[in-house]
Amino acid sequence: MSWSINTVSKNLKRCCFAAPAVVLWICASVGAKAQEAALRAPSGAVAGAATSIGTSGSGSATLYLTGPATALKRDVQLGQDISLSPRDLHSAGRYLAIVCSPECSSVTFFVAPSKPSRLTFLVHPSRAPVGLNDVISGVAIPFDEFQNMVIAPSNIEFQLAAGGAAPTSRTVQTHDGVAWFRTNSGKTAGALQVIASWNDVSAKRVVQQVASDPCSLRIKGQPAAKGILVETEPVHDCSGNPVPDGTIVTFTAKNGNQTSFVDAPVKQDVARATLLVKGPVVVSAASGVAMGNELRLNGKE
Amino acid sequence: MKTAMKGLAGKSAQSLAIAAFTLLIGMQLSAADGAPQVTLNVAKAGPRTVESLTGRVIVRDYRFAWASLDTAMQTNSTDPLNGLLAGTASSWFGEAVKSQRQNGITSRYLNQVHKVDAVFYAPEGDVIELHDSAEYDLEIRDGDKAIHNEHARVDYVVLMTPGADRWVIRQLQAVPHF
Numbered sequence: 001m002s003w004s005i006n007t008v009s010k011n012l013k014r015c016c017f018a019a020p021a022v023v024l025w026i027c028a029s030v031g032a033k034a035q036e037a038a039l040r041a042p043s044g045a046v047a048g049a050a051t052s053i054g055t056s057g058s059g060s061a062t063l064y065l066t067g068p069a070t071a072l073k074r075d076v077q078l079g080q081d082i083s084l085s086p087r088d089l090h091s092a093g094r095y096l097a098i099v100c101s102p103e104c105s106s107v108t109f110f111v112a113p114s115k116p117s118r119l120t121f122l123v124h125p126s127r128a129p130v131g132l133n134d135v136i137s138g139v140a141i142p143f144d145e146f147q148n149m150v151i152a153p154s155n156i157e158f159q160l161a162a163g164g165a166a167p168t169s170r171t172v173q174t175h176d177g178v179a180w181f182r183t184n185s186g187k188t189a190g191a192l193q194v195i196a197s198w199n200d201v202s203a204k205r206v207v208q209q210v211a212s213d214p215c216s217l218r219i220k221g222q223p224a225a226k227g228i229l230v231e232t233e234p235v236h237d238c239s240g241n242p243v244p245d246g247t248i249v250t251f252t253a254k255n256g257n258q259t260s261f262v263d264a265p266v267k268q269d270v271a272r273a274t275l276l277v278k279g280p281v282v283v284s285a286a287s288g289v290a291m292g293n294e295l296r297l298n299g300k301e
Numbered sequence: 302m303k304t305a306m307k308g309l310a311g312k313s314a315q316s317l318a319i320a321a322f323t324l325l326i327g328m329q330l331s332a333a334d335g336a337p338q339v340t341l342n343v344a345k346a347g348p349r350t351v352e353s354l355t356g357r358v359i360v361r362d363y364r365f366a367w368a369s370l371d372t373a374m375q376t377n378s379t380d381p382l383n384g385l386l387a388g389t390a391s392s393w394f395g396e397a398v399k400s401q402r403q404n405g406i407t408s409r410y411l412n413q414v415h416k417v418d419a420v421f422y423a424p425e426g427d428v429i430e431l432h433d434s435a436e437y438d439l440e441i442r443d444g445d446k447a448i449h450n451e452h453a454r455v456d457y458v459v460l461m462t463p464g465a466d467r468w469v470i471r472q473l474q475a476v477p478h479f
């Protein structure tokens with residue numbers, strides 16, 4: 001907690017620099033008035049908690065209180081503590097209290113956030129391929145009930161739970177109000193629950209772990225009414241997860257110097273295509289970095 | 302060989318120093334026109350590296366936000382802050398402007414100098430935390446009467462997030478010290 005006191009008394013300076021002895025009593029009088037408006041900053045003020053500013057002197061004065069989300073003005077009595085309600089101090093930060101009677105004195109003080117009551121939790125990505133290093137990351141920032149960022153160190157527990165597997169957790173202390181982690185994706189496709197918690201405050205996010213790129217391709221084919229009908233066996237990634245529908249498999253047919261391509265999306269684990277070729281052809285397939293076997297077939301006219 | 306290595310290391314260090322100096326100069330926008338002066342140091346930022354272009358955009362938007370904040374507090378209008386603040390920062394300054402207007406108070410933030418350190422940049426680049434050691438002349442008036450003048454030194458913890466075409470301030474919270 002740090003605070004400072006500042007007194008604005010231009011009239012007092014002007015008066016005292018005038019110097020004639022006959023006005024000394026006036027200086028003393030005005031000086032006494034400035035002394036009267038001395039303020040004492042509250043110590044240990046916390047957001048949403050009542051506190052008070054001490055004053056000395058007597059008589060009425062006007063209080064101005066400016067803060068991150070407030071600029072109030074009200075009449076106060078000097079010599080009495082000025083009560084500040086919880087509503088006056090919702091926002092953490094620097095406050096400036098000014099009391100004018102009519103000379104103005106001021107004091108600054110800080111209001112600290114209260115305890116965390118909410119976690120802002122950013123997790124990326126929403127869909128992650130399985131088996132990748134450091135692909136999932138999360139950032140947690142604790143806030144109190146008044147939306148103040150809690151900068152004091154707090155221990156945030158991150159818990160990751162995928163269906164069927166035992167949850168894993170780690171505790172990270174906030175640094176400058178932020179805790180974060182980065183982790184690998186699992187081996188199995190499915191929902192990964194990521195939970196950040198501080199005591200009984202928690203936030204949950206879900207990362208959909210999806211199959212990675214196809215690992216290998218096996219194709220089979222047969223002559224069709226026109227050309228050749230080719231299809232893959234169920235396409236899996238290297239962890240055995242079926243690749244998502246829409247994954248593109250490119251079939252290639254070579255007949256001497258002629259080459260033709262057909263792109264086909266995986267649908268229910270299998271990609272199919274009809275190649276409009278005639279005569280003997282060599283058919284192969286590829287998806288991502290995976291290559292399939294070669295087939296030698298005869299296309300019908 | 303050892304001398305050559307030493308010379309090479311010296312040259313590398315010199316190049317790095319020049320690059321860092323150039324970056325710092327590049328990120329500094331002068332206060333010649335009375336607008337806020339903002340310098341950004343990204344050396345402490347992590348885990349993600351702040352790219353040069355990102356740093357420049359953050360400086361531009363932070364500087365503009367503070368200039369607009371001064372205008373908003375001087376005119377008691379939230380219009381200048383539209384699109385520059387979001388979330389808590391927006392609601393806090395909205396409330397401050399509203400209560401200033403109700404009580405006939407105005408504020409000025411003059412001769413602003415902001416020395417800003419990026420202390421956290423999220424892995425995915427969706428939030429950055431800044432520590433701003435700010436200095437400005439704070440002037441508060443009740444109607445025509447000046448009730449407070451001070452040269453304030455205030456430390457701010459700032460959260461900014463990227464928007465469609467700019468970085469916006471989400472949290473601007475003064476702290477006693479970093």
